[in-house]
Amino acid sequence: MNNDNRRYTFLFIVGTICVIYIVRLFALQVATSEWKNKGSRLTEREVVVYPSRGNIFDRNGKVLVTNQTVYDLMVLPKEVLPFDTLEFCKLVNLPYEELKEILKKSTTYPNVKYKPSPVIKQMLPEEYALFAERLYKFPGFFVQARTLRTYPESLGALLLGDVGEVNKEILEKHPDYRKGDYIGLNGIEKSYEKELRGKRGIKYVYRDNLGVEHSVANGQLDSAAQEGVDLYATIDAELQKYGEQLMQNKRGCIVAIEPSTGEILALVSAPTFDPNLLVGRARGQNFSALARDPLKPLFNRATQAQYRPGSIFKLAQSLTALQLGSITKDTRIACNRGLIGCHGAHSMDDLEMAIVHSCNPYFRGVLQRVVEANRDPNNRAKDAAIGLSIWNEQIRKLGFGSNLGSDLPGMKKGNVPSAEYYNKKYGVEAWNFSTIYSIAIGEGEMLINPVQMCNLVCIIANRGFYVPPHTVRQIGRGGSARSEYVTRVDVGVKPEYFETVVNAMEKVVGPGGTANSIKLSDIVICGKTGTVQNEPREDHSVFVCFAPKENPKIALAVYVEYAGFGGTWAAPISSLMIEKYLKGGTTNKGREELIMNAKILN
Amino acid sequence: MAASGKQNLQLDWGTIALYGTLVLFGWLSIYSAAFNPLLPSPFTFSEEYGKQLVWIGACVFLIVVILYLDAEVFNKLAVYIYFFFVLLLMLVLVIGKEVNGAKAWFGIGDFGIQPSEFSKIGVGLFLSKFISSSGMQLKNLRTRIQAFAIIGLPAFLILLQPDVGSLLTFLAFILVMYREGMSGNVLIAGFASVVIGTLSIVIGAGRTTYPYFGELSSIWTFIISLFGLSILALIFVRNFVVPRSRRMLYSVVVISMVLASSLAFSINYIVDNVLEKHHKERIYVMLSLPVERQDATYNSEMAKITVGSGGFIGRGFHQGPMTQNNYVPEQWTDFIFSAVAEEWGFLGSVTVILMFFTLIYRLVLLAERQRSQFSRVYGYCVAAIIFMHLLINIGMVLGLAPIIGIPLPFFSYGGSSLMAFTILLFIMIRLDAERLSVFR
Numbered sequence A: 001m002n003n004d005n006r007r008y009t010f011l012f013i014v015g016t017i018c019v020i021y022i023v024r025l026f027a028l029q030v031a032t033s034e035w036k037n038k039g040s041r042l043t044e045r046e047v048v049v050y051p052s053r054g055n056i057f058d059r060n061g062k063v064l065v066t067n068q069t070v071y072d073l074m075v076l077p078k079e080v081l082p083f084d085t086l087e088f089c090k091l092v093n094l095p096y097e098e099l100k101e102i103l104k105k106s107t108t109y110p111n112v113k114y115k116p117s118p119v120i121k122q123m124l125p126e127e128y129a130l131f132a133e134r135l136y137k138f139p140g141f142f143v144q145a146r147t148l149r150t151y152p153e154s155l156g157a158l159l160l161g162d163v164g165e166v167n168k169e170i171l172e173k174h175p176d177y178r179k180g181d182y183i184g185l186n187g188i189e190k191s192y193e194k195e196l197r198g199k200r201g202i203k204y205v206y207r208d209n210l211g212v213e214h215s216v217a218n219g220q221l222d223s224a225a226q227e228g229v230d231l232y233a234t235i236d237a238e239l240q241k242y243g244e245q246l247m248q249n250k251r252g253c254i255v256a257i258e259p260s261t262g263e264i265l266a267l268v269s270a271p272t273f274d275p276n277l278l279v280g281r282a283r284g285q286n287f288s289a290l291a292r293d294p295l296k297p298l299f300n301r302a303t304q305a306q307y308r309p310g311s312i313f314k315l316a317q318s319l320t321a322l323q324l325g326s327i328t329k330d331t332r333i334a335c336n337r338g339l340i341g342c343h344g345a346h347s348m349d350d351l352e353m354a355i356v357h358s359c360n361p362y363f364r365g366v367l368q369r370v371v372e373a374n375r376d377p378n379n380r381a382k383d384a385a386i387g388l389s390i391w392n393e394q395i396r397k398l399g400f401g402s403n404l405g406s407d408l409p410g411m412k413k414g415n416v417p418s419a420e421y422y423n424k425k426y427g428v429e430a431w432n433f434s435t436i437y438s439i440a441i442g443e444g445e446m447l448i449n450p451v452q453m454c455n456l457v458c459i460i461a462n463r464g465f466y467v468p469p470h471t472v473r474q475i476g477r478g479g480s481a482r483s484e485y486v487t488r489v490d491v492g493v494k495p496e497y498f499e500t501v502v503n504a505m506e507k508v509v510g511p512g513g514t515a516n517s518i519k520l521s522d523i524v525i526c527g528k529t530g531t532v533q534n535e536p537r538e539d540h541s542v543f544v545c546f547a548p549k550e551n552p553k554i555a556l557a558v559y560v561e562y563a564g565f566g567g568t569w570a571a572p573i574s575s576l577m578i579e580k581y582l583k584g585g586t587t588n589k590g591r592e593e594l595i596m597n598a599k600i601l602n
Numbered sequence B: 001m002a003a004s005g006k007q008n009l010q011l012d013w014g015t016i017a018l019y020g021t022l023v024l025f026g027w028l029s030i031y032s033a034a035f036n037p038l039l040p041s042p043f044t045f046s047e048e049y050g051k052q053l054v055w056i057g058a059c060v061f062l063i064v065v066i067l068y069l070d071a072e073v074f075n076k077l078a079v080y081i082y083f084f085f086v087l088l089l090m091l092v093l094v095i096g097k098e099v100n101g102a103k104a105w106f107g108i109g110d111f112g113i114q115p116s117e118f119s120k121i122g123v124g125l126f127l128s129k130f131i132s133s134s135g136m137q138l139k140n141l142r143t144r145i146q147a148f149a150i151i152g153l154p155a156f157l158i159l160l161q162p163d164v165g166s167l168l169t170f171l172a173f174i175l176v177m178y179r180e181g182m183s184g185n186v187l188i189a190g191f192a193s194v195v196i197g198t199l200s201i202v203i204g205a206g207r208t209t210y211p212y213f214g215e216l217s218s219i220w221t222f223i224i225s226l227f228g229l230s231i232l233a234l235i236f237v238r239n240f241v242v243p244r245s246r247r248m249l250y251s252v253v254v255i256s257m258v259l260a261s262s263l264a265f266s267i268n269y270i271v272d273n274v275l276e277k278h279h280k281e282r283i284y285v286m287l288s289l290p291v292e293r294q295d296a297t298y299n300s301e302m303a304k305i306t307v308g309s310g311g312f313i314g315r316g317f318h319q320g321p322m323t324q325n326n327y328v329p330e331q332w333t334d335f336i337f338s339a340v341a342e343e344w345g346f347l348g349s350v351t352v353i354l355m356f357f358t359l360i361y362r363l364v365l366l367a368e369r370q371r372s373q374f375s376r377v378y379g380y381c382v383a384a385i386i387f388m389h390l391l392i393n394i395g396m397v398l399g400l401a402p403i404i405g406i407p408l409p410f411f412s413y414g415g416s417s418l419m420a421f422t423i424l425l426f427i428m429i430r431l432d433a434e435r436l437s438v439f440r
Ligand SMILES: [Zn+2]
Pocket: A335, A342, A343, A346, A357, A358, A359, A360, A361, A362
């Protein structure tokens, strides 16, 4: 049996396969550039050039927020050689187990050997300096500089806000962000993200066989990074710092606004913390420590707290009732303490004195005149519903129940009870004036936040208008504020009605007034004390004021939680703030020391 | 042990030159693919290219030893060599090191030895001795079973590792047996099985809704089609074939139908229920069927991109962006051909394929000019083994075969593979060198 011809069959099979493979090679390499292009897209990569974020200055040009360079220690697994892991761990101060885990992760899908992965992120220059000189001993490890926020004045943590790397949720919502980008999470950083962020640049590079990167097409496709815009905040750093000092070891807040412009001069929420804690590697750890703190330092009491307004609300009630014609400044109402409690010796005040004495029965009577005006003579419940709606509409013009169009993120709106609100709560026609009268004196369901309260003072100081409170006065050097912050909002109350209120507020800080103790010889302060009841705990101490009486420069709302009567703590803090702002400091060092050392954290 | 007539040795220098060229080209490719810019010296023994130099050195030593041995030794010791490697294959199952899920390696310090690579030498020698010693007819069923047993024992042990790649290369011996007289129907049946198997996987991957039976694997469509085809064939036989052959052809058609259906059904069953998920995915990737996991297609995709990146003339030595940036994982082992394709382009790749073809062609020539049947069968073994590796390895790189980890002869990084192929080839060269002094 001769099978010699089978050698040709064998060679034929081999030859056929070789031809098939050559044809396939031709298809992949020559006939189309599809695969080659796919390769280019892989090997030529985009390098993101991060812009530096805009700086934030205070109203006097002092730096509040700027950037610092930090270093990410990276590993390029392809270039790592066997190295003394123990020495390395000691050098960069990293537990061995963690390093092992990081190295393993750096080469497992979707990470690959030829792409750098972070080992330690965001080291401060001093941390990097500890091993910078000896890093060369570990091929494959290198550092990459990035910028982080830093706060030279260490103030205004919640006001300025913080930035963080974008997470998955943000990426889904904002497609123009990419992994690794920073975004403002709070405060000015958040509300002016668009301006501060700048524009990411893109550089196209390819790596040659020595691992050196070259630009593609001489950089013609590259786009330069645009730095973020600098912001000039309305904040007065000195005043802000002073406010934070006065509020140390207390809970509460201070809101200070320049009435004529709506510029927020200081926004203190106490207890506060050093904003630098939320930067860099320790961020996560510090953040959770702050989040666990029972005193809630991350809670911005100035914008997010909603308090019952208490006696201070009588100022708003007065303006509303005057404008609605329910009372005149000469209306006298008996201090009938059978209807509602009162204090002090008085019996039949007019409006001005009722404000000075903070007469509860008087303002119960005021609201009754607004709400029960016999608009429906046969049905007391319907009459109250109509009256309350009229009242609600008027009082909202003073900024209650809204966020005022402010640029403060997360501002709470509070609650201005409406007829619908009570219908839901009690049922339609199941309530009347005697059900709801406690809102007359700022108790009951009425809720405001401290910025709204300060804004009310601005309205009074301006005798009829406000500018939405805002935190940035210039976008870019020599720029202007956002357009909505240069126009006045008229509250629809005649200027003459303000005189009674202003005069009363002047008397509050005068002989016989509840805040007489803070009267200054050279500056006329117009104020109003308040207490917010928190049964069974101690009242919140509240004081609002503006100064000077004519041509006011500053309006304040001060809340000290669980501190009792408003005149005790909130009023002196206000006067110290006024002196600081208008005169650069107080001469009453004893008061200043007493306040700063007081600890009210029961 | 020096051969008596070593001055008379007629070495086939052409084959040796081809071997040298392939090994050199292979080493250059490894040097490029595994290049570490921080350690550019070829003598960096911590990197693959340095290690491969050591292996090449070891091969030179082995070549000298083989050429000094008496050619008779290989014939005489064939059985012992065979069983020595069978023993190693058993041993590796017990004390072997598990790499990528297969117990295929003896680990000695930093180095590993893969006995399955060497076992082909034993099978080649023993099979040649078996076929030549008795002048046996491979048409004889008994002989055929014995020959299959020689191949099957190590193949079975390799299956236990399990190392599908090495197992497949044993198909080379079927080609050898065909050359030595085994019926060509085996090849045809094998070819038909590959076609039916492929179709059953491709069709079986889908699902179809059948009347009365609801949604089932589409494999049933394929089996029904086979059934329909055989009915057509029966009608054809009945009407167009002379009556005397009809009976025989009826049974051929029916048996083929039954065999094809059960093959299709069992392959479909194995793919769906027996194979591990990653094996199934590799097969699906090769057949361009949809795969759930993205990374299952990664290697195949990267290999194709790397090949395509080369273009017609290639990117140049050390200039391939895909190769230099290690986009293909462990490119210097089983995917080394993609580095050749990227850096030397279509021209270089075709050159390599043609060099392999020339080597195989040369081996067939050498085999056919042997006087001894032992040498001839052995020559075919060498040619067929190299061919099977070429077929599977380059097919894999080009996306025409599933991702099966077997080395490209003389090119891929690795001591076991390089040494085994060197021994395999140089035994043939040694045998050929004495062809004139051997009588039938
Ligand atoms: Zn009274």
